[in-house]
Amino acid sequence: MRVTTLGLVTDLMLARWSSDVLDRGGYLIVRTPREPDFWMGNALVVPAPSVDDDAGLWLGRWQGVFEREHAGAAHRALLVDGDVRADVEAAVDVAGWVMQRNVALVATALSDEAPPAGVEVRVVRGDAAWAQVTALALASDEHAARVSGGEPLDDVYRAFVSARTRTKRAWCEAGRGSWWGAYAGGALVGSLGLFAQDGLGRYQDVVTHPAWRRQGIARSLLCAAGRDALVRVAKRVVIVAMQGSDAARLYRAVGFTPAEVSSELLRRPR
Numbered sequence: 053m054r055v056t057t058l059g060l061v062t063d064l065m066l067a068r069w070s071s072d073v074l075d076r077g078g079y080l081i082v083r084t085p086r087e088p089d090f091w092m093g094n095a096l097v098v099p100a101p102s103v104d105d106d107a108g109l110w111l112g113r114w115q116g117v118f119e120r121e122h123a124g125a126a127h128r129a130l131l132v133d134g135d136v137r138a139d140v141e142a143a144v145d146v147a148g149w150v151m152q153r154n155v156a157l158v159a160t161a162l163s164d165e166a167p168p169a170g171v172e173v174r175v176v177r178g179d180a181a182w183a184q185v186t187a188l189a190l191a192s193d194e195h196a197a198r199v200s201g202g203e204p205l206d207d208v209y210r211a212f213v214s215a216r217t218r219t220k221r222a223w224c225e226a227g228r229g230s231w232w233g234a235y236a237g238g239a240l241v242g243s244l245g246l247f248a249q250d251g252l253g254r255y256q257d258v259v260t261h262p263a264w265r266r267q268g269i270a271r272s273l274l275c276a277a278g279r280d281a282l283v284r285v286a287k288r289v290v291i292v293a294m295q296g297s298d299a300a301r302l303y304r305a306v307g308f309t310p311a312e313v314s315s316e317l318l319r320r321p322r
């Protein structure tokens with residue numbers, strides 16, 4: 053299968069470094085045996101439904117393929133190479149799946165944005181610094197769960213976030229990219245990763261501590277990491293955000309241009 057959307061092209065670029073990606077012709081299988089709780093790392097990549105596809109049949113077909121290719125998985129996850137029509141979205145919803153539209157945004161140049169006073173931006177290095185990266189991700193997720201009235205984070209989720217950080221640290225240590233931190237004194241208050249291959253860069257996990265938001269920390273991290281990559285290893289840098297999100301608006305304001313939409317379909321374990 054030839055994947056065309058920049059979001060999925062760069063997802064797969066990263067996935068191939070630590071997951072198995074198999075091409076079955078009409079679709080791709082992504083498997084991450086070391087991270088069984090990483091739903092999007094244990095997924096199918098499928099083409100977007102065509103105008104002639106019946107919504108229910110389309111979903112039923114890919115659900116069947118997922119169940120065959122990921123036998124025993126409690127979740128179902130489809131990464132769709134494009135947008136999904138409203139009637140397909142409705143069928144997905146009725147069947148108990150959750151759908152998210154993601155927009156890829158691209159930049160070939162970024163301005164130099166200083167962090168706020170008292171904050172320093174630098175590359176994350178060493179065990180203690182990486183432990184802060186995991187703690188920051190969990191603090192942000194805990195805050196989001198509290199604000200939305202969702203369930204508090206459980207140990208399975210905490211272990212999943214730690215495993216994801218270990219994977220990304222391994223990519224950095226293999227020379228595939230860098231993790232950047234914004235530090236206020238010794239505290240990590242914002243971070244993100246940026247990885248590249250063959251001139252194409254891809255950001256990961258942009259986060260600012262809930263108590264430090266709306267001060268320009270993400271903006272300074274995005275620009276510092278992007279400028280560094282554009283000088284050394286990338287002709288273009290790509291970032292992916294939920295369509296219509298605050299993050300997508302911020303990326304546009306920083307100088308990224310929206311490209312295509314891809315979609316994620318997920319049915320959580322019951």
Ligand SMILES: CC(C)(COP(=O)(O)OP(=O)(O)OC[C@H]1O[C@@H](n2cnc3c(N)ncnc32)[C@H](O)[C@@H]1OP(=O)(O)O)[C@@H](O)C(=O)NCCC(=O)NCCS
Nearest residue numbers: 258259260265266267268269270271292293294299301302
């Ligand atoms: C999205 C996120 C990373 C933004 O981080 P941030 O450090 O608050 O971002 P910035 O401060 O650079 O910019 C955010 C907003 O603050 C504004 N801002 C920047 N400096 C400011 C200042 N000194 N005073 C007031 N507002 C300011 C920016 O213009 C921007 O405005 P907007 O929301 O209208 O676009 C943060 O909200 C977050 O961690 N969210 C949860 C995780 C997440 O969703 N990550 C994105 C995944 S794609």
